[in-house]
Amino acid sequence: MDKEKIIQSITDSKESKVKIAVADIDGVLRGKYIHKHKFLDSLDKTIGLCDVIFGWDSGDVCYDNSEVTGWHSGYPDAKAKIDITTFRQIPWEGSTPFFLADFSQDKKYAESTCPRSLLKRVNEECESMGFKAMFAQEFEWFNFKGKPDEMPQSGFQQPEPVTPGMFGYSVLRTSLNQAYCNDIFEMMEAFNVPLEGIHTETGPGVYEAAILYDDVISAADKAVLFKSGVREIAYRHNMMASFMAKWNIHLPGSGGHIHQSLWDKKGETNLFFDGNGSNGMSEIMEHYIAGQLACLPDILPMFAPTVNSYKRISHGDWAPSTVTWGIDNRTTAVRVIPLNKTNTRIESRVPGADTNPYLAITAALASGLYGIKHQLKLSIPQSVGNAYQDKNREELPDSLLKATEKMTTSKIAKELFGDAFVNHFTKTREWEWRQFMNQVTDWELKRYFEII
Known part of the structure; x- marks a missing residue:
């Protein structure tokens, strides 16, 4: 309209x-x-x-x-x-x-705090370079029985998933909560957040949904609205939806992977595809990947923004902890999907479901454009097989504190996003870390209360 x-x-x-x-x-x-x-x-x-x-x-x-x-x-x-x-x-x-x-x-x-304004600014640069960015984010999240007032009363102890067992891609488990699953699919469609698909992931009560791709601003809008909308729909089924990166150390984490490609201004030609290129990749695509890999350690808090994010990374359960890329390899930080002139794209696998979609998508786009602007070569060797076991690659910071310290002093981060944003955002992440350090956890009580 x-x-x-x-x-x-x-x-x-x-x-x-x-x-x-x-x-x-x-x-x-x-x-x-x-x-x-x-x-x-x-x-x-x-x-x-x-x-x-x-x-x-x-x-x-x-x-x-x-x-x-x-x-x-x-x-x-x-x-x-x-x-x-x-x-x-x-x-x-x-x-x-x-x-x-x-x-x-x-x-x-606009310059310091507003995530959507930051994405709009980076997208303006993208368009000035002659590109149209097409993105989509997909989410994994866990669903639990109960209402928001019940979880705090129990101290968030032993929440009950809506379905039992490790049952990924299950046609059986979706039927157990069919009304909820149908409401997500159909109401999101009516809310102009159309889904490409939805299915169970491996773990009790966990779903994954992929949002249909769109121009980068609309894609980020839809990702933000999806997370909020799913929570609201869950309330109406006496459920709670959690997008925590890692709610249980014994279960897989929840990803928020970002699919992306660059097209010509009219949106008619996928500039990542080159039938004569190595693995079907164009030179633009290689520069873009190289930029993402070069920037990733410096801007990690935009992909992993909470203390909990780092419980998902570094454990080898579908979340990469090193600077890696590979062809259709789900163990790498950047998964290259060189299909054809329509669907060739990359998938950033570091982001968790706990991301702010505006910031995660901004970080992905800005770092890819950085590689194109600086004509970076894709010099990092492709990872073949299990990249989690490849210890020769650069490791990502393993805590919010370390990641924030790196971003605070990063020249790359300030070039990508400006001093005002980096200053404000890293201060909010420092604050987040301090709130965590001010708490006494159950683990500490169990470990130290009597014996130390």
Whole structure:
């Protein structure tokens, strides 16, 4: 629908409210309902949202190290711009109109804190280089019986998965919760987040869904909305959906792999494919892969943003911990899928399901473009076989602390994203690490309480 038809649809609707949302630095949607008259009045203006959404963590605890906002600034309003092209209706809320917004017109937040604005800036560079970026993110996540008020009461101890056993690609297990699975597929379609497929993964209560590919901004929007939407749909089935990277040390982690390719400006020619190239790869594709591999250690927190992320990486369970690439090899950091002129692409396998899709997709695109701009050669040998056992490759930082320290001083990160963003983002990751270090865990109590 074009702008005029959307405005007419909202004007004529019996619904009096519209829902708007922005993504914070953790990829959590923050938003509110507004009257449709306020929405219509805001379309050619901006709308104020308290900038505390960029001044606190995922638990609403205010940062003590943020320069952008804080008690020192009084938490003023940031000016959000509603993106009318993101219009969709929420099928599980009676078709309430919904729109995403960002802070791309508020320079202070666009440069330092707003994930969607950062992606838009990198995509502008991509387009100026003559490329159209096509992306899709896929997610694995675990589903548990119970409601949000029940989990904290139990101390998150021994949550019960909705299905038992290790049963990947099971046609049997999806039938056990068929109504839930059907709702995800059909309601996401109605929400303009169409899925390519959904199936069980190996592990109790775990599903995987792949979102249909789209231009890079729309792909990131859909990934963010998918995570939030699945949680909301799960509530309606008395379930909780968890996108933690590693909720149980004895089970596989949850990935958030990113599929990507570059096309010509018209979107007609896949520039990653070259029938005469090595393994069907074009020179552009090789530069792109080389850029991702070169930048990966310096920008890892954008792919692994939480303390828990690093419990998934480094354990050899479908999550790479080294700088590697390979042809259709799921043990490498970059999986090259050289199929044909339509489907040739790469898959970044480092990101977990806990990523902020805007930041993970931005990092993937920016680092690939870095390789093209600097004409980097794909000099790292291809990994054949089990890359987890190849200890001769560069290892990624194995904790959020180490990864954040590396990104804080990285010239590459600042070239890709700018000083303002790197400064703010790494401070939020430092804060995340400190919150973890301030806790006494069950492991410590069991290990030290009596015997030490």
